[in-house]
Amino acid sequence: MVKIAPYGTWTSPIAAADAAAAGGGLHWVDLHDGRPWWAEGRPAEGGRVALVRDGQDLLPPPWNARNRVHEYGGRPWVVLDTPEGTRVAFTNWDDQRVYLFDPDDPRPVPLSPEPPRRHGYRYADLTAGPGHAEVWCVRETVTGDARTDVRRELVALPLDGAEPRVLAASHHFMTGPRLSPDGRHYAWIGWDHPRMPWDGTELCVAEVGSAGHRVLAGGDTEAVCQVEWETPAAGGPPALLALTDPDGWWNLFRIGLDGTRKNLAPCAAELGGPMWRLGNRWFAAIGPGRYAVLRSGALAVLDERSGTVTDVDVDLPVWHAHLAVHDGVVVSGAAGPLAESAVVSLDLSTGVLTEHTSGDSALPVDYLPVPEERVFRGPDGDVPAYVYPPRNPDFAAPDGEEPPYVVHVHGGPTGRSAPVLDAELAYLTSRGIGVVAVNYGGSTGYGRAFRERLREQWGVVDVQDCAAVAQALADEGAADGDRLAIRGGSAGGWTSAASLTSVRTYRCGMVAFPILDLAGWTGAGGETHDFESRYVEGLVGPWPATADRYAERSPANHVDRLAGPVLLLQGLEDEICPPEQADRFAAALDGTGIPHAYLTFEGEQHGFRKAETIVAALEAELSFYGQVFGFTPEGIAVLELRR
Template identity: 65%
Template sequence: MVKIAPYGTWASPITSAEAAAVASGPQWVGLHSDELWWAEGQPAEGGRVALFRGRTGEPPRRVLGSPWNVRNRVHEYGGRPYVVLDGPRVVFTNWDDQRVYLLDLSGPDAEPVPLTPEPSARHGLRYGDLVAPPGGTEVWCVREEVTGPAPTDVRRSLVAIPLDAGDGPATVRELVASHRFLTAPQCSPDGKHIAWIGWDHPAMPWDGTELCVATVYQDGAVGSRRVLAGGPNEAVCQVEWADNDSVYAITDPDGWWNLFRIGLDGTRRNLAPIEDELGGPLWKLGARWFAPLGDGRLAVLRAGTLALLDENAGTITDLDVPLPVWMSPLAASGTVIAGVASGPTSHGAVLRLDLATGECAQVTSPPPGLDDPAWLPVPEARVFTGPDGQRVPAYVYPPTNPDFAAPEGELPPYVVHVHGGPTGRISGTLDNEFTYFTSRGIGVVAVNYGGSTGYGREFRERLRGQWGVVDVEDCAAVASALAEEGTADPRRLAIRGGSAGGWTTAASLTSVQVYRCGAAYYPILDLMGWASGETHDFESQYLDSIVGRLPETEQRYLDRSPSTRVDKLAGPILLLQGLEDEICPPVQCERFVAQLAGSGIQHGYLPFEGEQHGFRKAETVAASLEAELSFYGQVLGFAPEGVPTLELSR
């Protein structure tokens, strides 16, 4: 029998521990011979990243046990952390020391052997975006060298790492140091050329990059670079060799990331012009939105949908697969395509699609406990209208619980979820954190505000100079529309987000009167501090484009920062922060909390030891969700079942 109880008080079998168990799914899928490889976070093992291999119909095999952590710090967000070679052998980066290791799996008792030297300072040398050029004697990648005490004291280059370690690490050979930021070089089939992508401050990789090529001489030296595509207002985001004389590249000279064939002579052809995105933002080096199949066809991601691009016909055809949303990177070999896919009621899983047979097999399964569809909200794709008349896409996740209903006439509380980036997006798939709330009677709406990717450059650049304005207004418009149409209780609206989403959460609470409260995970709170040495090199000049150049726009930085508007807070705020965060450092939260002390405004601050940017440990994720639920209950006026009461300060 369905029980009648107020929204927010519904009993749910989805515990915080179960939600935390799927906090990090499979990633970095690769294909080698007939085997699939992937990395996967292990929340129950301190959040380390493990490496797996497997075949269809067989249980996955763990390649590296604890304490190995297949992850790296390049750009702080990390790059592709492994590459598989014949043998099989696997070369990978290890988080603890940031060194590159070789593991030969041909023997039963193989142990990883270091290929790179131990840095003189902890994490002083970092490597990422590993690729294997022809020949099998080296691995190429991006190297970061820390050159001083400031977060921006970093030098990057493309390097070759010999695989013959001998009695110790061999000499790492520098190939190219053309830009402040680079992707790993791709080697032509004949070994005579390399191609890579580079860019410099203040551009971000979705603003403007350069696709470069250079000759590789017989002694391994690299010649002068030539720029084939890109520029200040064109962002190349992926390159692969088509043959010895041309490359495939995703770039956006017409405002949409499309796939081009570009010759070494500079000729270029859009293989299938379309007003849709086939690429995405290079937050992590090694992202792959397309994969050549070798017969004039390429697997592509069209705004997250798996499709087949036929170069000869100039067509793009969606593929019929059981899970609709695929994420980068794609991998392909012959007629086989592999990647991580998910759906509205399905967590991310490794899928293998054979175009020759049509068989699509799921290779991995999420932990049990979150697979009963009766408890999973089916997100509704909506398009709202922003204050400037622009469309604002969003996904509405309604309260969903088969055992409970609310009293007649009661409207549910709703939480607006703001994605990070801010150059990111929400795809409308199953989210364990959303389900934790919706199963208890709290609705969630996830907003792709102006600046989100997936809608072309014009939509992305709505945020230029307008961060803290467009994102705030778009989210407020969605929340207000849900309230006006009777979907959400206008008196019980909240907002949440992490990183840039944490910024929008705090900026919203200090500038609009829409929300009763908000939860900000590892947020940016002080723009001047963040632009003056409090963040890492990759984003250290990001604000130039989305806020303005300093010192000309200093007042704008001050006016928009939540840290200067604490007295304007519309309601209580909960701050959650990792104490090892190099991107949004804890000092920002600490200063903000000090300002709140004695203000009379309810607030909470939960710092977590051993966490960086984005929580990875199961116990951290579980504690955060329980604290957030208790926080909403105290502020929005309901008593959630089964969670400890979070103590709030004033």
């Protein structure tokens, strides 16, 4: 029998612990000898990343296959075929060194030298060097005490224990090198401050053993995001396959060593994505002239002969950028609105989809929200969003009551929300709180022009787009206009805080590991890491020429303008958005009379990985909404709010 109860008071079988159990995620799916390998987050094991082959763990705790290159990390492992047999090289979080082991007798031994200071060398985007006798990768070297004191090189790590060898140092930022099939050339992608890798990068190629290189594609306003060597026809010249966007959309090009290029299937669609982490693969060759690609996250097949990109009819609509292909079978991670991420393989000839890990959620399906894809109107044009209404078969709200709604802001800001099962959102919607995930101007998946709506407009366009969506839901009666909230982490935390200090749309907000003071987030300010230390110059304006703009938009300078209560969440080991800014913001709130709470978590970096942290944060957020919106969640400890 359906019970009548106010929104927010509904009881649900989806607990915060369930959201924590689903919070690990799958990473870096690949194939070797036709067998799937992947990395897998383990919240219950302190958030470590396990390395898995065909469903079997290869390394016990405390081994943690993760690295901190760019602080977001990159591809942390590679399988090598050596004369002694199969070997695996991987990066270990604790000391950031590269280790080597036999997967059938896993006793890792260090391959890279011990650094002169903790985490002084960091490695990522591992790949096989000539004859699989070396690991080729990116190396970061810490050169000083400032967060921006980092140098990068492409290096070779010989398996025989010899000293690392520098391959190239062409740019301040570089991806891992890719060796040509004939072993004569290698290619990589590089870029320099102040550009971010979705703004402009360069595709470089060099002869093995040569000190020089040539640039074949890219530039200040063209961003190459993936490059692979094409297997040439017998006697044919070597060529590269690259995702790049000279026409405003990431399309797949063939690029000759002489610089000639051909778009294999011109289309107004994004087949690539932003390089937040090094080593993603948005395309993989199926056979001559055919490629598995991701069209804004959906699996598709690009046929060079017909010049077409055709979506693959499959139950899981969102695929991860870890595509690998073997004998016509595509392997990756995939997810859907009612299915968690799973490692899957799809036989393109038969259409048979095989799950190597279960995507079936332990969460009861009747309580899961089904996203509705919507397009709203914002001040600068269309704003895509996914609406997750409250859903619980056991409850209904009293007649005339409209649900509270939370605007969920993705990170980045050069990121996006996708229609996949998110247990944290289900935790809220199954209790009667609606959620809308907004792909505001600046999000990826909609072309460069949409992405660049945010240029010099961060804190304006994102704020206005989110507010427009929230207000539209209230105007149409889907949401209670007096009970709107906003939530987000990282850049989403910025937009949440900027919204609360610049518009009156929301009653309250949850702000996690945020940017709050733009001046501190510049290279001169020293309060962020090297990778993003000049990101704000494109998002806000040149520094220090537009310093007034930085000051005006920063929530840290406008605590007095807050529209309502704030919940702050912060990891204490965060090097991307360090605690300093959240500390100052919380201190400024004390004594203002504005209800607030500030929760910090030992051992957490950027984004929460430990099960106990995820549980504490989610239950605190629910209690917070209850106190602001006037309902009491059952079975949840009351979060103490300060004033």
